[in-house]
Structure formats: C-alpha cells, structure tokens
Amino acid sequence: MAHFISQQTFDDAVRENIEEFGLEPQDALKETINQFEAQGVDLSSIVKELSLGPSKADEIKAAIEKLKELNKIDTPDKVLMDQMDVIRIECDKGLTNKVAVAKAGAYDVLLDVLDTKRSYIVVERICLKTLTSLMTKQPDLLDSRGIQSMFRFLNPKVDFDLKKLTLRWIKECCVMHEMNRQNIFNARVLDNLKDLLKDSNPEIIREVMSVFRALILDDDVRVEFGNAHEHARIIASEFLCYLTLLMKKYQTDESFIHDLILTVTALMVRNEFCKKVKDAGGIQMLLSIMENFKNNERVNRQCFKLIKSLAGNDDCKVYLIQVGLAPVYTTALEQNKNNVNTAIAGLNAIAALALRSPENSKALFEANMHTVMVEIMKLYPDEKQVQKSASRAIRNMVSRSRYQNDSFVELGVEELLQKNLKKFPDIEYDTKAALRDLGCNVHLKEEWTGKGGALTTGAVMS
Numbered sequence: 207m208a209h210f211i212s213q214q215t216f217d218d219a220v221r222e223n224i225e226e227f228g229l230e231p232q233d234a235l236k237e238t239i240n241q242f243e244a245q246g247v248d249l250s251s252i253v254k255e256l257s258l259g260p261s262k263a264d265e266i267k268a269a270i271e272k273l274k275e276l277n278k279i280d281t282p283d284k285v286l287m288d289q290m291d292v293i294r295i296e297c298d299k300g301l302t303n304k305v306a307v308a309k310a311g312a313y314d315v316l317l318d319v320l321d322t323k324r325s326y327i328v329v330e331r332i333c334l335k336t337l338t339s340l341m342t343k344q345p346d347l348l349d350s351r352g353i354q355s356m357f358r359f360l361n362p363k364v365d366f367d368l369k370k371l372t373l374r375w376i377k378e379c380c381v382m383h384e385m386n387r388q389n390i391f392n393a394r395v396l397d398n399l400k401d402l403l404k405d406s407n408p409e410i411i412r413e414v415m416s417v418f419r420a421l422i423l424d425d426d427v428r429v430e431f432g433n434a435h436e437h438a439r440i441i442a443s444e445f446l447c448y449l450t451l452l453m454k455k456y457q458t459d460e461s462f463i464h465d466l467i468l469t470v471t472a473l474m475v476r477n478e479f480c481k482k483v484k485d486a487g488g489i490q491m492l493l494s495i496m497e498n499f500k501n502n503e504r505v506n507r508q509c510f511k512l513i514k515s516l517a518g519n520d521d522c523k524v525y526l527i528q529v530g531l532a533p534v535y536t537t538a539l540e541q542n543k544n545n546v547n548t549a550i551a552g553l554n555a556i557a558a559l560a561l562r563s564p565e566n567s568k569a570l571f572e573a574n575m576h577t578v579m580v581e582i583m584k585l586y587p588d589e590k591q592v593q594k595s596a597s598r599a600i601r602n603m604v605s606r607s608r609y610q611n612d613s614f615v616e617l618g619v620e621e622l623l624q625k626n627l628k629k630f631p632d633i634e635y636d637t638k639a640a641l642r643d644l645g646c647n648v649h650l651k652e653e654w655t656g657k658g659g660a661l662t663t664g665a666v667m668s
Contacts, residue, residue, distance in 0.1 A: 209247045210428060213305065216242070216252050250427050251382070255302040263306055269293055270310040277319050286319070287332045294332075297339040304344050312340055313347045320355050327365050334359075334371040338378055345383040352379075353393055360398035362405055369402065373413035380420035384429040387421055391437055395421075396444065403448065408462050411452070415469040418445070422472060435475055442473040446482050449473075453491035460505060463495055467508040471515050480519035489516065489526060496538045503545040506538045510551040517558035526559065527566045532573035540578045546589055549582045553595035560602035567607045576603065576610060580617040587622070590630045597623065597636040605643045620646045 216238065223234035235254070242249055273289045293312055297304045316337050323329040341347055358364075359372035376395070380387045399414050418441050424434035449470055456462040470488070474480060483489065492509060499505040513531070517523040539552040556575065560567040570576075579596055586592040600619065604610045623646070626637045641648040 209245065211242065211247055211249075211252070213252055216249070216254075248427055253301045253305055255300065263310075266296060266303075266306050267310040269296070270307070270312050270315055273319070274311075274315045277315065277322050283326060283329050286323070286329055290316070290319070290332045290336045294336040294339045297336070301343055304340055304342075307340060308344060308347055313337075313352075316340070317351055317355055320358075327368065330359075331365075331367050331371060334368065334375055338371065338375045341375070342378045343382075345379045345381065345386050348379045348383075348386050348389075350389070353390060356390075357393065357395070357398060360395070360402060362401050366407065366410070369405075369410055370413050373402075373410070373417055377413075377416050377420040380417070380423065382423075382425050384426040384432045387423070387437070388433055391421055391433070396441065400444070403445070408456060408459060412462060412465050415449070415465050418469055419472050422475075438473050438475040442475065442479050442482070446470065446473055446479055447486045450483050450486040450488040450491070453488060453495065457491065457495055457498060460499065460502060463499070464505050464508055467492075467495070467505070467512050471508065471512045474512070474515040474518075477519050480516050480522045483516065484519075484522050484525060489522065489529060489531075493529060493531060493534050496534050500538060501541055503542040503548045506542045507545070507548040507551045509538070510548070510555045514551070514555040514558045517555065517561075523559060523563060523566065527569045531559075532566075532569040532575065536570070536573040536575045536578055539575075539582075543578065543582050543585060546586055546592065549586065550589075550591050550595050553579065553582065553592070553599045556599040557595065557602050560599065562602075562606070564606040567603045567610070570603065571607065571610050571613075576614055577617065579603075580614065580619050580622070583619065583622050587625075588629075590633060593622075593626050593630060594633040594636050597626070597633065597640040600640040601636070601643050608643075608645070611644050614644055615646070620644065 219238045219241070220231075220234050223229045223237050224231060227234075229237060239249065239254055269289065269292050273286070273293065276286055276289060293307060293316075297307055316333055319333045320330060323333070337352075356372055356376055359368045361369075376390060380390065395417075399417060402410055402414050405411065422434050422438040422441065424432045426432060449466060452466055453463070456466065470483065474483070492512060496506060496509050513526065513535070516526060535552075535555075539549070542548045543552070556570065556579065560570060579599055582592060583596045600614060604614065620641065623637050623641050623644075627634060630637070638648050638650060642650065
C-alpha cells in the first residue's frame, strides 16, 4: 500500500540534501524523489519543483499584504483589480508559485475581497479568476467559507460572467479532491445547477455539465473509497433525460454536442440509465449526430463511447441496430479511422454490439464492418490497444456467426493475428480467442488441470 507525505516533509528533505550533503539544487531534487519512491511513497500530489527563493517569497507576501490593506480602504476598482492581476499572473507561472501565493495567505484575502466588494461586478470577476488560478491543481485550500462564496453566484439572475467563472472555480476545486466533491455535493449544489440548466445560453449549460463530470471523478489517490458512483447515480436520475433532450436542440453545435455526449456517457453507470436515454429519443438523435458530423473524429469518438455504454443494456443493443445504426456506424468509423483513439473507441463499441448477438453481428457484417476492422488493424500494426480491441471485436462478430470466417480470413486477418502473438504476448488471450473462433490454427494452453486424485471431505461414507 502506498504511503503519503506532506509538501513540507518533501521540501525539508530537498533542503537537507542541499545543506547536509552539498548537492546542487537540481541534483538534490532528483535524489529526494528517488529516495521517497524507493520507500513506496506516492508523490502524485506533491509539487516536485524547487521552492522559490527567499526574495521571491517576500515579494509575493508583500503583494498579498498590499491587497489586504487596499481592501480595507475605499480603493478605486482598477487599483484593486490591478493588484489581483499581479497575484493571478504569479499563480499562472506554475504550481510552485501557486503554493507560495497560498502560503502568503492569498486565499483568505481573496474571499475577503468577494465579501467586501459585493455587487462590484468587475472586481468580483477578477477575484473569481484569481481564485481559480490559485486553486487549479491546489484544491486543498477550499473550506466551508469558500463553498458559501461559490453558492452566492449560482443563481440565474447573477451576471453571466460571474456564473461562468464560478462554475469553472467549482470544477477545479473538485479535480483530484474527493472531500471537496463530497462537501460541495452535500451542500446541495444540484439544486442550484438545476436552475442554471434552465438558462438558454449554451455556454452556461456546458459549464454546468463540466461540473457534473467533475463531481463524478474518482481520481483522489489519498482516498480509498469515493462517492463517484453515488454522485453519478443521483445526477443521472435527476438530469439524464433532460440532457438527452438537449441533443436535438443543439444537434448542429459541435462543441456543445461533444461535451453533451461526453457527459451523458459519464453518467451511464447503471443499466436502467441506458433505457432512460432510449426512451427520451437519445438513440435516434445519436444517429442523426453521427450523420451530421461524419468527418469529425472528436464527436464520433464520443458517440462510439456512448454506443458502447448503451450496448450494455440488451434492449438498447437490439434497438441500436433496428433503427439503422450499422451502415451509419461503418461510414463513421471508416472516415475517422486515422485517429488512433477514435479507432479504438470504435472497435470497443463493435465488440459490445456484437457480444452474444448474432443478429447485430449479421447487420454489421452486411454493412461491411469487417473490412473496416481489418483496415484499422493494418493501419496500426504496432498499436497494442488497437490490436487487442480488434481481436475482441472479431471474436464477438464470428463466435456465433461462423459464416463470416472466410471473409475475415480472405482479408488477411489470420496473418495479422499470428504476428500479434509474437509481438504482443500480454494480449495473447484475446488474440488466440479470435484465431480460435475464426477456425484458424492456434495452440491453446490448458490453464488448469487436476492431479487425478480422489477428492476427500470430512464426511464419513457408509
């Protein structure tokens, strides 16, 4: 199990390597990292950079103190904003600078500005930008007072920029911080986000969706168990149908549709949610979106991922093909196969659609999907994940539809798979499964054999 240390412990160790052992700063940093990693310490949340020098630290502290004093007196807005810009620019230089600014007390001073300058919209905008810059990759600073400040701006009647900036601040505070997510969620943020979703401006809706996605992250290594699934369940139960209906309203807006499908896919954590999307007309809209954005690999990649999730529900898996997905899907994958991540997503969805479904496999085969699959394998011979996903898709296509075997073999798939056995030994299982179901020559290992002895139990037989 990984161990964790504080930033102070890490910085002290670097300093000791410089002062006690005479190492140069960069060498001391490298040696400290090696020492802790050898001890099994997780350094993912540690700033692995040299601390700022005393003079720079004093300069930052002076800037914070100046802002603190300016906030106490009747200061022209521009003077206050200029001082916050100085702090924000310092934060934008890097994580080390953010840490130094935080140590100087910037967080509390910025919240004081928000409290003092209520209704001074131009000042509040700059203050929110500065807070976001300060807390990006440094969300530990957030406390209950900060959450209260956030909620002040989550109101449809609040200035547009203030709402947008606050949503971005919330999102950054949720990244890699489970307790922030739980505290914000438990403060009933969904009630506020529900009101903001009624906003007709797509920019606000996109920011709300980014908050949804941040609330269901599971990326904090310091927490053994998070609430990502429960958050996703609650958000999906309340908002999934509404989000699905937005597909029709914004079906020609590329950026919006990309974020919308990304969000819907992230919320599909339970089987019954697939049916919610189907019942709301999401599958028909998905086909329309794929036709509208035939050559857009970003949008199609997200569509493929959503299809894979939907195919986890047996009724949706059948319905996807019934409404004519197969030819649309084949065209989309063919036209976007030159992006490796899109190709992988496409192959994964084929595997899900064809799994234990000979009817789906037949439809995909008749749409010439097998040709596209083999083309992708030939296009990325050295990409292990492509070959693994393709092997699974082939196995599921032919396992209950052996009449397809000859067509796959004629395209040269057997030679590709045999090469993969030597090239990628760690995906041997998937490769051999594809070869086996294609009827090709393959040596299968017996994973376990009994010793042939009689089994004994504590029971007495009479």
